[in-house]
Amino acid sequence: GESTALDTIALADGSLVVPLSTDIALVAADLTLSHKLTFADAVIYASAREHSVELVTSDDHFEGLPGVIYFPKEDA
Secondary structure (H helix, E strand, O other): OHHHHHHHHHHHHOOOOOOOOHHHHHHHHHHHHHOOOOHHHHHHHHHHHHOOOOEEEOOHHHOOOOOEEEOOOOOO
């Protein structure tokens, strides 16, 4: 609905888009091996670590990793 759309726009306006750098890609490559993440997930995790922010997610691939706040998905 309209309320959800406005909330999404507000969230996007306050977000930072992080470019993929060589450093992040190299860290991500290591994370794919050490944490058995897909490369895409590892890029997300490496980007959060590079910018010293916590990763907030409901993706269970990240559950238990340092620097991750994990919220389990609710059953519909």
